[in-house]
Amino acid sequence: MNVYTYICVVKLEQAIQSTKFKSEVQKAGLNILYTAWWLKTVISKELKEFGLTHEQYNVLRILKGKYPEQMCVRDIACRMIEKSSNVPRIIDRLELKKLVKRSTSALDKRETVITLTQGGISILDASTIMVNNITDELLAITEKDAGHLNLLLEKVRATEKNLVP
Amino acid sequence: MNVYTYICVVKLEQAIQSTKFKSEVQKAGLNILYTAWWLKTVISKELKEFGLTHEQYNVLRILKGKYPEQMCVRDIACRMIEKSSNVPRIIDRLELKKLVKRSTSALDKRETVITLTQGGISILDASTIMVNNITDELLAITEKDAGHLNLLLEKVRATEKNLVP
DNA sequence: AAAAAATAGGTGTATATACACGTAAAAATA
DNA sequence: TATTTTTACGTGTATATACACCTATTTTTT
Secondary structure, eight states: OOHHHHHTOOOHHHHTTOOOOSOHHHHHHHHHHHHHHHHHHHHHHHHGGGTOOHHHHHHHHHHHHHTTSOEEHHHHHTTOSSTTOOHHHHHHHHHHTTSEEEEEOSSOTTOEEEEEOHHHHHHHHHHHHHHHHHHHHHSOOOHHHHHHHHHHHHHHHOOSSOOOO | OOHHHHHTOOOHHHHTTOOOOSOHHHHHHHHHHHHHHHHHHHHHHHHGGGTOOHHHHHHHHHHHHHTTSOEEHHHHHTTOSSTTOOHHHHHHHHHHTTSEEEEEOSSOTTOEEEEEOHHHHHHHHHHHHHHHHHHHHHSOOOHHHHHHHHHHHHHHHOOSSOOOO
């Protein structure tokens, strides 16, 4: 039983070998974490073909969203799915592969502006088609169910508890 | 706008500053990834009080599930939520903090068996109460909705595509 | 205008992830 | 029984996460 085997396991109970959950709410917490791992793992495996990590792909996709406008590091960071991503370091790797270019903003010298290169655009276009196809094939769910799932996830995050310190 | 601010943002559109999703299915993919990040981040912040990372907590909890039986590294690994976790290394850190003990199995000398120490049990008991409380407070969802969410997540993972290479 | 505060982004460190590979032991096979 | 294969686990490496801190700017306040 290896990682690949798990990708085909559907039941949470089987995936984490646990049958006793305190409540459906507690189970939902684990289910969300496990499903995210599963999704990320499958997509990352496919992205390897393009020499990209999931996070590098994310940064490129964010840049494409504003293209041909440039974006500063901060703008990219606040669009990342995982907010604690260290964007300067991810950009280091993209720059090494010549997929983006860094330069200092003329208006505000504190800002570093990032531009997609032609190479970056090519790789992104090819990988986006693949990721979109994989996602559609992978997520075995109707549009209606997906809409419902989106509502429930938003409900999940609608906590009363104010966690800002 | 920092990480703490995001924890209180409910709408996915606002969280990742993106309004155009190709479909509800595509949006659901991002929603699952974002919700998992959000949940993991909040719980990790609380676990810092006990000097534990989310993954270290996970290993301790798995060990507790079989306690007072010992478990080998492999058994722990296949119960992890994130299957690609490097369990020997996580155990290194737990051992340094004297929360677990390693020894070689007498029956199969390849196996390393792991035992919770008294210290490990104490920390785990205290942190488990906290994590369960936080989860219940945090996940603003009824048992019925949670049940529905669990069904939908299972549906999501019920792909036809066989990804085992 | 000068001083203080805030902001942008780079960098250091510990931990984790993802994956490849090595070694010892056990199991399977010849 | 000897050889091969498999298994369990540790370890090395690149990347990412989480967080703290530093420096150069810009903005705000005095």
